[in-house]
Amino acid sequence: MLMYGFSPKNIFLALGIVVGTAMWIPSLVVAQDSPLLDLGAELEQLKGKQPATEHAAPKPASIQPTTQVSPAPKKKVEPVHTAVEHRIDEPLHWGYSGSEGPKYWGELSAEFSTCKNGKNQSPIDLRDANAVGTQGLADLDIRYRDVPLKIENNGHSIQVNYPLGSYIKVGGKRYELLQYHFHTPSEHMKEGFNYPMEMHIVHRDGDGNFAVIGVIFQEGEENEYLNTLLNVLPKKTAKQKIYSALSVNPAYFIPANTEFYKYSGSLTTPPCTEGVYWMVFKQPITASAEQIQQMNEVMGVNARPVNPVNSRTILKSWSEVGQQEPIYEYY
Structure with a gap:
């Protein structure tokens, strides 16, 4: 199992040693920890309402031929309107353009209302000048195992699902790794600009709270680990595919410089749940223009605008050298 444990001075990697001065720096070691209870790898599908039930009109009373009865006045029959609802076993459809795009997510369903009304939504524009330097940030340990590759095209992104047993610890609190996925272009902006791609590593604790690590890609040298995914990239929406002989550990995408932004935000897709612990690395990693194009050709534009x-x-x-702003103690 691959584990990142963070110490104040050094980065020890499985393939070599890099020395840095970031406040929060990983080392790669082997560990075996017992997994948490099964949290599952996906959110529970949203439940819809059953269509309104139509009742047959009552049969008219029989009339004896010898009886003279004045016909009853006809009542105006109101048309029956059956509400259009999604099936209980069928998730509500949403997308990134048109009437199902991010602008309208909050109006597609009451369960998506936070996408419209939430005040702590993600992604955001990350700017150094507006961020507060910190001391004493909670320790972050990353412990990811090498496991068989489980990959799917879920219609919104390319997603790699993970079994239980890989996790991070933030200040001693454990969050189980559920999956990682990609967006083109990046969802978070940096200094007002979108990068060509972003990766989200999604975790959840036993109480249902999310912690997400964001890794931004820029065009540059080819990324050998991304190539493994591209070789089996599912171009059509389908069920998960498992490749027992392949493994792409998300730890390989952690940048050498581990400085990061931290803020409280939300999921960037419906239902846009808030209270998500976000950590976005400052330094981008590289992928070639061809690799990024291959990802974009399959996923299309799947980035929510900044909030x-x-x-x-x-x-x-x-903290910047000579910075004038106050330095916060964070616990």
């Missing part, structure tokens, strides 16, 4: 920061404070795990 206002509002009253949130964005923290950064480093």
Whole structure:
């Protein structure tokens, strides 16, 4: 099993040693920890309402031929309108363009209302000048195992699902790794600009709270680990495919410089649940233009626009030399 444990001074990697000065730096070791209870790898599908039930009209009373009865006045029959609802076993459809795009997510279903009304939504524009330097950020340990590759095209992204047993610890609190997936272009902006791609590594604790690590890609050298995914990239929406001889550990996508932004946000897809613990690495990693294009050709544009920061404070795990702003202690 691959494990990242963070110490104040050094980064030890499985393939070599890199020395840095970031406040929060990983080392790669082997560990065996017992897994949590089964949290599952996907959110429970949203449940819809059953269509309204239509009742047959009552049969008219029989009339004796010898009886003279004045016909009853005809009542105006109101048309029956059956509500259009999605089936209980069928998730509500949403997308990234047109009437099902991000602008309208909050209106597609009451369960998506947070997408419209939430005040702590993700993604956001990350700017160094507006972020507060910190001391004493909670320790972050990353412990990911090598496992058989489980990959799917879920209609919104290319997603790699993970079994239980891989996790991160933030300040001693454990979050189980569920999956990682990709967006083209990046969802988070940096200094007002979108990068060509972003990867989200999604975790959840036993109480249902999410912690997501964001890794931004820029065009540059070819990424050998991304190539493994591209060789089996599912171009059509289908069920999960398992490749027992392949493994793509998300730890390989952690940048050498581990400085990161931290803030409280939301899921970037419906139902846009808030209270998500976000950690987005400052330094992008590279992928070739051809690799990014291959991902985009399959996923299309699948990035939610940035949202206002509002009253949130964005923290950064480093402090600028000679910075004048106050340095916060974070627990």
